[in-house]
Amino acid sequence: xxxxxxxxxxxxxxxxxxxxxxxxxxxxxxxxxxxxxxxxxxxxxxxxxxxxxxxxxxxxxxxxxxxxxxxxxxxxxxxxxxxxxxxxxxxxxxxxxxxxxxxxxxxxxxxxxxxxxxxxxxxxxxxxxxxxxxxxxxxxxxxxxxxxxxxxxxxxxxxxxxxxxxxxxxxxxxxxxxxxxxxxxxxxxxxxxxxxxxxxxxxxxxxxxxxxxxxxxxxxxxxxxxxxxxxxx
Amino acid sequence: xxxxxxxxxxxxxxxxxxxxxxxxxxxxxxxxxxxxxxxxxxxxxxxxxxxxxxxxxxxxxxxxxxxxxxxxxxxxxxxxxxxxxxxxxxxxxxxxxxxxxxxxxxxxxxxxxxxxxxxxxxxxxxxxxxxxxxxxxxxxxxxxxxxxxxxxxxxxxxxxxxxxxxxxxxxxxxxxxxxxxxxxxxxxxxxxx
Numbered sequence: 001x002x003x004x005x006x007x008x009x010x011x012x013x014x015x016x017x018x019x020x021x022x023x024x025x026x027x028x029x030x031x032x033x034x035x036x037x038x039x040x041x042x043x044x045x046x047x048x049x050x051x052x053x054x055x056x057x058x059x060x061x062x063x064x065x066x067x068x069x070x071x072x073x074x075x076x077x078x079x080x081x082x083x084x085x086x087x088x089x090x091x092x093x094x095x096x097x098x099x100x101x102x103x104x105x106x107x108x109x110x111x112x113x114x115x116x117x118x119x120x121x122x123x124x125x126x127x128x129x130x131x132x133x134x135x136x137x138x139x140x141x142x143x144x145x146x147x148x149x150x151x152x153x154x155x156x157x158x159x160x161x162x163x164x165x166x167x168x169x170x171x172x173x174x175x176x177x178x179x180x181x182x183x184x185x186x187x188x189x190x191x192x193x194x195x196x197x198x199x200x201x202x203x204x205x206x207x208x209x210x211x212x213x214x215x216x217x218x219x220x221x222x223x224x225x226x227x228x229x230x231x232x233x
Numbered sequence: 234x235x236x237x238x239x240x241x242x243x244x245x246x247x248x249x250x251x252x253x254x255x256x257x258x259x260x261x262x263x264x265x266x267x268x269x270x271x272x273x274x275x276x277x278x279x280x281x282x283x284x285x286x287x288x289x290x291x292x293x294x295x296x297x298x299x300x301x302x303x304x305x306x307x308x309x310x311x312x313x314x315x316x317x318x319x320x321x322x323x324x325x326x327x328x329x330x331x332x333x334x335x336x337x338x339x340x341x342x343x344x345x346x347x348x349x350x351x352x353x354x355x356x357x358x359x360x361x362x363x364x365x366x367x368x369x370x371x372x373x374x375x376x377x378x379x380x381x382x383x384x385x386x387x388x389x390x391x392x393x394x395x396x397x398x399x400x401x402x403x404x405x406x407x408x409x410x411x412x413x414x415x416x417x418x419x420x421x422x423x424x425x426x
Binding site for chain 2: 004005006007009010012013016017020021024025078081083135136151153181182183184
């Protein structure tokens with residue numbers, strides 16, 4: 001061959017891939033929450049240092065805006081070593097999380113998000129302990145006696161966490177869906193959510209665009225849980 | 234005229250060894266490409282962030298359609314290769330068959346690249362199920378094998394079986410990758426935009 005066209009093809013594809021990779025990295029939001037470094041969750045001492053140093057500089061519009069707006073983020077993804085998934089929504093210092101494997105293993109958790117640490121509890125001994133920054137949350141979760149570790153990235157609607165409750169013949173139904181970025185849904189439904197240790201089954205498929213799911217003759221309407229907008233908190 | 238006695242020509246170096254050497258370095262480079270992709274996918278924390286192309290229902294469907302189109306062009310690859318090698322009875326290779334083969338290959342490769350970038354960046358190298366583990370491994374192997382083919386194509390003196398074997402390997406990898414992703418996606422969510 002006069003010109004090495006196969007090499008040109010290979011290098012073109014490689015350059016194309018690198019350009020797309022850089023574009024993806026630029027498109028990935030990395031808002032630095034007030035008081036926390038973007039790289040790693042900081043201790044309380046360094047968080048206080050960052051907060052006290054920003055008013056010293058001439059106040060810019062963004063500095064004032066971020067000082068007043070609570071940190072909000074949504075994370076979702078698979079846990080390590082299982083089909084199960086976890087979704088976490090942080091709104092200020094409040095955090096809601098849901099873990100489920102699409103059938104019987106599931107737990108709703110609530111807790112606090114302070115200094116880059118999440119501490120959450122739920123019914124039936126559910127616990128979540130994790131660290132987070134503006135790009136991911138990683139840690140441990142115990143649900144229905146099973147221990148998972150996870151490291152999940154931020155997601156944006158329509159991906160993320162959805163919750164529906166309904167009163168059916170005196171029993172409260174509570175369902176949760178985690179919609180992953182590739183469109184996969186992982187959802188479970190508790191048929192008696194007020195019980196001390198509610199049991200769960202697979203949730204019916206969620207129509208994300210309509211915000212409804214059909215459970216027998218009941219139409220469940222979901223609330224999107226979003227730490228960014230505060231919906232569901 | 235009488236034949237002049239000629240000096241014996243020194244035998245060329247062992248031809249089998251030099252032929253094999255031509256494959257070794259491209260294979261090593263291909264293996265390095267595959268390893269690099271796998272390591273990046275494993276070490277980089279998947280963002281879950283997806284770039285959505287307007288008109289499709291989800292990033293998963295964008296990738297599934299791109300991957301399916303790449304697979305169709307790969308079928309054109311195999312068909313044109315069979316014609317070029319005279320394996321299709323009663324079909325003589327037309328003059329444009331080589332061009333068809335090269336361009337269908339380029340298009341398939343370039344369609345696979347954005348799918349792979351999204352996969353590595355947003356989802357990462359995963360092993361939580363057999364399907365994703367096979368997909369992650371074969372996805373890396375595919376680009377390694379494709380690198381090998383591009384690097385050995387200009388080389389002369391290779392045994393005749395090398396190119397068809399590498400081409401067949403690439404095709405088999407792409408089909409398996411398509412089965413563990415696009416086929417699964419369409420089976421699970423339905424064939425939709």
